[in-house]
Amino acid sequence: MPEDEKDWLEVLRTGRWWRQEGRFVREFEKAWAERLGARHCIATANGTSALMASLHALEVGPKDEVLVGPYTFIATINAILLHYALPVFVDTDPESMMIDAAKIEAAITPRTRCIMPVHLGGNVADMDRILEISKKRNIPVIEDACQAHLSEWRKQKVSTLGHLGCFSFHKLKNLPGGEAGAAMTNDESLYRRAYGFHSHYRTPPNEGGADRAASRNGINLRMAEFQAAILLRHLTRLEEQARRRDQNAAHLTELLRETPGVVPARMYSGCTRNAYHLYMMRYHPEAFAGLPRARFLQAVRAEGIPIGQGYGPLNQDPFLENTLSSRTYRAVYTEREIAQWRERNHCPANDRLAQEGMWLGQTVLLGEKRDMDDIATAIRKVQRSAEALKT
Numbered sequence: 001m002p003e004d005e006k007d008w009l010e011v012l013r014t015g016r017w018w019r020q021e022g023r024f025v026r027e028f029e030k031a032w033a034e035r036l037g038a039r040h041c042i043a044t045a046n047g048t049s050a051l052m053a054s055l056h057a058l059e060v061g062p063k064d065e066v067l068v069g070p071y072t073f074i075a076t077i078n079a080i081l082l083h084y085a086l087p088v089f090v091d092t093d094p095e096s097m098m099i100d101a102a103k104i105e106a107a108i109t110p111r112t113r114c115i116m117p118v119h120l121g122g123n124v125a126d127m128d129r130i131l132e133i134s135k136k137r138n139i140p141v142i143e144d145a146c147q148a149h150l151s152e153w154r155k156q157k158v159s160t161l162g163h164l165g166c167f168s169f170h171k172l173k174n175l176p177g178g179e180a181g182a183a184m185t186n187d188e189s190l191y192r193r194a195y196g197f198h199s200h201y202r203t204p205p206n207e208g209g210a211d212r213a214a215s216r217n218g219i220n221l222r223m224a225e226f227q228a229a230i231l232l233r234h235l236t237r238l239e240e241q242a243r244r245r246d247q248n249a250a251h252l253t254e255l256l257r258e259t260p261g262v263v264p265a266r267m268y269s270g271c272t273r274n275a276y277h278l279y280m281m282r283y284h285p286e287a288f289a290g291l292p293r294a295r296f297l298q299a300v301r302a303e304g305i306p307i308g309q310g311y312g313p314l315n316q317d318p319f320l321e322n323t324l325s326s327r328t329y330r331a332v333y334t335e336r337e338i339a340q341w342r343e344r345n346h347c348p349a350n351d352r353l354a355q356e357g358m359w360l361g362q363t364v365l366l367g368e369k370r371d372m373d374d375i376a377t378a379i380r381k382v383q384r385s386a387e388a389l390k391t
């Protein structure tokens, strides 16, 4: 697109490639904060670094526990592990595919430092309940909104409901910038800490000012001007695309009502907008003559529909045990502490969801209404031939 090219080339040709010299990162921070109704935005290198900076701002560290759902991308968990905290898994509500807020309180211990709901696929976790627990137990909330650009809970944009909220602008996201991210907050002191961390606490005065006396360990997680230039242009298209996704998703949901065995993810009544980064569904083989999910997905793909299977049971992934038995983790946690963590790590509803989950990516929802018809037609065709497909 010519306007995108113009801005990108401006960055290239002026040689102003990082935020201190350029205008784009700061303009993007301002524009994104305004769009969401947030006081502060910190543009970062990616979504993982936004989560890292947010966890740092809350001083999450060794011996701390972070409550999180296992139905998410591995980055959510890695951000916790990189601070040497323990991800304590709270089971998933399989209908919404969000953290089961009714199970959060039972998982709280004196070591619980933070709750990290993930608004997966653009759907929204039960923020009424989560914020109520946060307030009652005085435990801060980081919203992982990496897949939820413009999603809303009771008309308020996600990422602004908790203490901090994080976005990814990875190339595949609804707002793409190649590799990029952002951390949002309304809290001045959390902003200063997250901002400091993301730039070695060596922030120049024109960037909010560095209080050297209050500086700590940090890292370079800054967004480059090139990414911000692209993001600002995409931002002008986001609303229109969000509407299109919404309309197509509504149409598809209507069509799927007539297809038993394929059940779209439920939205809680407080979810006033779903960004539909993913159109998430559950598959019930009973309605397909017992056809296994893998065969179903293969058959639907053969009809030209790019359907994928959902996340696996991340809380059982070997990377966790390998990390927890590493030299560095053993320096922090005793065998007993790890054994106790293991005993608590049971998420039967999520295990089931890992067998049933499937989704369509956000670009599919940018198609035409008739593309949604094609999806439903393909699923019905597979349903009619399910018995034969088993052999």
Ligand SMILES: Cc1ncc(COP(=O)(O)O)c(C=O)c1O
Pocket (backbone or CB within 6 Å): 046, 047, 048, 049, 072, 073, 075, 076, 118, 120, 144, 146, 147, 167, 168, 169, 170, 179, 180, 181
């Ligand atoms: C739920 C979730 N959290 C965190 C991340 C991390 O974002 P990034 O890949 O930009 O580091 C992603 C990105 O895919 C994500 O989907």
